[in-house]
Amino acid sequence: MDFLAAGDLSTALDARAEHPEAELLAGGTDLMVEVNLSYHRPAGVIAVRSCEELLEWEGRRIGAAVTWARLEDGPHRALAQLARTIGSPQIRAAGTLGGNVATASPAGDGLPWIAAIDAEIEVASQRRGTRIIAWDEFFVGVKETTLAPDEIITAILLPEHMPVSQEFAKVGVRNVMVIAMVNCVVARGEDGFRVALGSVAPVPIRAYRAEEMINAETSISDAALTEFARIVSDEVRPISDHRSTEAYRRHASGVLARRLVERCLAA
Amino acid sequence: MIVTFTINGEERSATVAGWESLLTVLRDNLGLAGSKNACEQGECGSCSVIVDGANLCSCLVMVGDCEGTTITTVEGIAHGSVLHPIQQAILDEGGVQCGFCTPGFVITAAHLFAANPNPDEEAMREAFSGNICRCTGYGALLRAFDRLAGDGT
Structure with a gap:
């Protein structure tokens, strides 16, 4: 098989079952970079961006092929904020949330949002039908997920109770076309704050110890926020690489998480 | 195929x-x-x-x-040998230096002005955030697009 542009999910799933060696193509903003720069020739391609089922966005179900351009104008504040920081207008017109999840880069800007709200990943295969996977069982390593070779990500499923306020921020070298040194989402629900960070571990992580600490405070003082930021910095597991250092990422994690808690409080 | x-x-x-x-x-x-x-x-x-x-x-x-x-x-973008107003404005404002980025700027401008004939500076800067000019000739390009927006072309 050279190339199949699937117009609907069942066509895509049939092709995926028959050609597990083929690459899935959504917006192409990751795959094509690899093709262009490494002269990597895919053994076959199944394009899914025109599958109607993946383009639907209704209520708690965001189709996997919904683009950043659409998410940028959507109702979920932190998701819209993060979508706007991705790539450039040209990239956002092509790139998709499902593609971000499938690529599973530690720096994927959509991933801390999924972790902060406890979203689930809906996947499908021709043989086993639909399967729903918790986010922390989906991302298992750098660009590694538990998606089976015959499966396609179909949607991101949002929880029944969405946070009352949610905020995103990231640190990078400029405002456009930047891959995060650290990205962070803080969501505030009825059960308290949830804090998720990316680019500071092989997979998106929650700062559970910091959450527990801040959620035990009856009124949040400046000292409590300082202690909260310290725990976040301690809890992340960053590395030093070409983009940043471990020390800076730890520092920035605490600063961002604290800032976003303050923004949620002010919201 | x-x-x-x-x-x-x-x-x-x-x-x-x-x-x-x-x-x-x-x-x-x-x-x-x-x-x-x-x-x-x-x-x-x-x-x-x-x-x-x-x-x-x-x-x-x-x-x-x-x-x-x-x-x-x-x-x-041009109509035969007649330049599109976007191209003419870039020319008039000296918005071309080495010229390598120019086609991308022309396309992005055409896309922007088709959707919004009178963008403000922020909308323009946002629209052009994915186009890089290595000669850093952004000032002249923005003046060209500003002139077009003013014309309501």
């Missing part, structure tokens, strides 16, 4: 490998070398083309996914 699409109002076909970039096919198979190949990773915007109404980096579009699409490249 053979891909057929409408480019600048004309139906064109090309025999391609499906995984090739639209940019490669435009330049190497179809003789449309206006779209420039600079970074090949979507960073610079010099290969911008409009596909079914979306402004995309053609280096990141797999050509196999373009069957039946309608594409506008920089070659389709």
Whole structure:
């Protein structure tokens, strides 16, 4: 098989079952970079961006092929904020949330949002039908997920109770076309704050110890926020690489998480 | 595989490998070398083309996914030998230095002004945030687009 542009999910799933060696193509903003720069020739391609089922966005179900351009104008504040920081207008017109999840880069800007709200990943295969996977069982390593070779990500499923306020921020070298040194989402629900960070571990992580600490405070003082930021910095597991250092990422994690808690409080 | 699409109002076909970039096919198979190949990773915007109404980096579009699409490249912007107002404004303001980024800026401007004939500076800066001018000639380009916005062209 050279190339199949699937117009609907069942066509895509049939092709995926028959050609597990083929690459899935959504917006192409990751795959094509690899093709262009490494002269990597895919053994076959199944394009899914025109599958109607993946383009639907209704209520708690965001189709996997919904683009950043659409998410940028959507109702979920932190998701819209993060979508706007991705790539450039040209990239956002092509790139998709499902593609971000499938690529599973530690720096994927959509991933801390999924972790902060406890979203689930809906996947499908021709043989086993639909399967729903918790986010922390989906991302298992750098660009590694538990998606089976015959499966396609179909949607991101949002929880029944969405946070009352949610905020995103990231640190990078400029405002456009930047891959995060650290990205962070803080969501505030009825059960308290949830804090998720990316680019500071092989997979998106929650700062559970910091959450527990801040959620035990009856009124949040400046000292409590300082202690909260310290725990976040301690809890992340960053590395030093070409983009940043471990020390800076730890520092920035605490600063961002604290800032976003303050923004949620002010919201 | 053979891909057929409408480019600048004309139906064109090309025999391609499906995984090739639209940019490669435009330049190497179809003789449309206006779209420039600079970074090949979507960073610079010099290969911008409009596909079914979306402004995309053609280096990141797999050509196999373009069957039946309608594409506008920089070659389709002028009306014959008469420059499009966007091109004329860039010329008048001295918005071309080395010229390598110019086709991408022309396409992004065409896309922006089609949706919003009177963008403010913020909308312009946002729209052009995916186009890099290595000569850093942004001032002249912004003056050109500002003049157009003022004209309501």
